[in-house]
Amino acid sequence: MIKELEQWHYQEEIDSIKTPQEWEVVNVSLLGRRGKLNQLFQKLKDLPEKERKQAGQRLNQIKREIINLLEAKKKEIDERKKSIFVDPTLPGRKYPQGTLHPLTYVIEEIVSIFSSLGFIRVSYPEVEWEYFSFEALNMPKGHPARDDFETFFIDFPEDKNYGRMLLSPHTSSGQNREMKRVKPPIRMINIAKTYRPNWDATHTPMFHQFEGLCIDRNINVTHLKGTIDYFVKRFFGDKRTIRLRPAHFRFTEPSFEIDVSCGVCQGQESQREKCRVCKSGWLELAGAGMVHPNVLRAGGINPHEYSGWAFGFGPERCMMMREEMKIEDIRILYSGDVRFLERF
Numbered sequence: 001m002i003k004e005l006e007q008w009h010y011q012e013e014i015d016s017i018k019t020p021q022e023w024e025v026v027n028v029s030l031l032g033r034r035g036k037l038n039q040l041f042q043k044l045k046d047l048p049e050k051e052r053k054q055a056g057q058r059l060n061q062i063k064r065e066i067i068n069l070l071e072a073k074k075k076e077i078d079e080r081k082k083s084i085f086v087d088p089t090l091p092g093r094k095y096p097q098g099t100l101h102p103l104t105y106v107i108e109e110i111v112s113i114f115s116s117l118g119f120i121r122v123s124y125p126e127v128e129w130e131y132f133s134f135e136a137l138n139m140p141k142g143h144p145a146r147d148d149f150e151t152f153f154i155d156f157p158e159d160k161n162y163g164r165m166l167l168s169p170h171t172s173s174g175q176n177r178e179m180k181r182v183k184p185p186i187r188m189i190n191i192a193k194t195y196r197p198n199w200d201a202t203h204t205p206m207f208h209q210f211e212g213l214c215i216d217r218n219i220n221v222t223h224l225k226g227t228i229d230y231f232v233k234r235f236f237g238d239k240r241t242i243r244l245r246p247a248h249f250r251f252t253e254p255s256f257e258i259d260v261s262c263g264v265c266q267g268q269e270s271q272r273e274k275c276r277v278c279k280s281g282w283l284e285l286a287g288a289g290m291v292h293p294n295v296l297r298a299g300g301i302n303p304h305e306y307s308g309w310a311f312g313f314g315p316e317r318c319m320m321m322r323e324e325m326k327i328e329d330i331r332i333l334y335s336g337d338v339r340f341l342e343r344f
Contacts, residue, residue, distance in 0.1 A: 008036075010062070014069045020077055023070070030066055037063055102344040103208065103333055106319045107191050110210060113234045117227065119187040119212065124174035126193050127154065130163030136176035137251040138294045145169070152195045152205075167195035171211035172251060172312060175291075178213060179299025184306050185216040191315065204331055208315045215291065215301065215308030221254070224288060224309040232260050232285075235318065243282065252289025252310060260285045260321065283321055286313040 010030060017023050029035055040059055044052050111121055134146055144150065152167040159165075174190040190211040197205055214223065225244060232240050240263060244256040259282040288311035293303035320327045327333070332340050 008062070010036075010066055011069060014066070014073055017073050017077070023074055023077060027070055030070075031063075037066065099341075099344065101333075102341065103315060103319060105344070106315050107208065107210075109235065110231075110313075110315060110318070111189065111191065113231055114189050114212065117187070117230070119189045119214075121189050121191065122174065122178060123192065124171070124177050124190060126168050126195075128166060128168040128173050129159060130166060131161065132173040132176050133166060133169060135163075136295065136298045137172055138292050138298075139250045143250065150196065152197065168192070169196050170194050170312060171209040172310070174211055175213050175251070175295065175310060176299050179215070179296070179301055184301060184308075186213060186308070188213040199331075204316075204334060206334070207330075210313040210315050210318075212311045212313075213291070213308065214310075215296070215306055217306055219290075219307045219309060221290065221309070224256075224290070224311070227309075228258055228286075228288065228311065236260060236263060236322065242285070244288075247287065247289070249287055249289055251292050251295050252287075253292045255287070255289035257284060258286045258288050258311070259283060263321065285317070285321070286311050288312070 013026055013030070017026055031037055037059070044056055044059070047055060115121070130146070133151075134140075134143065139145060151169050154165040154167065156165040171190045171192050171194060174188070174192075178186060178188045178190075188211070190213075191208060192211075193206055194209045195206055196203070199205060212227075214227070221244075225242070229242050232242050239261075241261045243259050245259060247255045247257040249255040262281055262283055265281060288309065291308040291310050296303040296306065296308070316330050316333060319325055319333075320330060
């Protein structure tokens with residue numbers, strides 16, 4: 001053990017200290033309860049009596065030397081700190097400042113636009129029952145949308161009234177809940193995460209959907225078109241226009257696909273063929289239509305007394321269709337790439 005003590009280079013360890021933090025680390029490693037010195041003292045009991053006395057004396061000598069060296073090093077560090085001039089008027093360090101996700105800004109803007117028309121934002125489950133996602137929306141059993149390849153079903157006991165549990169494939173499931181929650185007139189917007197097993201440049205398994213629902217007496221298609229046109233001009237700019245194309249959705253009748261004029265070529269015939277975005281002058285924006293009478297009945301509303309319209313937007317799609325955003329792949333929104341996010 002005496003040989004081990006003579007080979008212990010504690011002085012070099014203390015001499016290498018430069019900062020108060022380093023001093024604390026070395027002090028604990030040498031003199032702490034589990035430090036090197038205490039470990040050596042505990043080994044004394046295993047030595048023969050003659051060697052134990054000699055080693056004990058040497059350990060006590062080393063302990064005094066370490067204490068003196070550490071005290072001297074601490075004074076040296078303190079003196080050095082006093083000699084360093086610090087200007088307290090200098091500005092502090094600038095640390096990176098986080099921001100909201102760009103999609104959050106888009107959602108807040110959409111909510112603000114529809115709030116100015118009297119629409120109230122609501123929130124409904126993202127883990128939903130089959131009934132609210134399909135039956136209440138006029139989709140019978142066997143409908144293709146209810147296939148396992150189209151919807152994320154959850155391994156959970158089936159309910160005899162509401163069917164299987166799933167990750168909500170659309171925010172339209174909130175329509176039935178809202179009709180049962182309040183009496184008409186209804187002006188609802190619901191923005192939430194939705195889930196479908198798709199993955200490409202324009203689809204992700206999780207995406208946001210923006211649901212609008214308006215129910216009152218004497219509501220017709222002109223109210224739907226006027227509302228969407230107002231939104232498009234507020235969100236995309238005064239030069240953008242919309243058109244309605246006939247479509248088929250189980251929960252609306254009549255149903256429409258809503259297109260918005262391209263922001264790059266402005267829908268001008270002379271520029272369409274050259275346009276890298278649309279090729280036709282129009283971009284598909286959303287699905288919409290007049291609420292189907294069966295959907296109104298499922299919500300406890302008399303379709304002979306009330307009518308209404310509904311639409312479904314994708315906030316991500318709205319964001320991509322702003323020409324200044326220059327987003328070509330929706331997946332980058334969820335990549336966590338700070339280089340992309342810092343642009344906003």
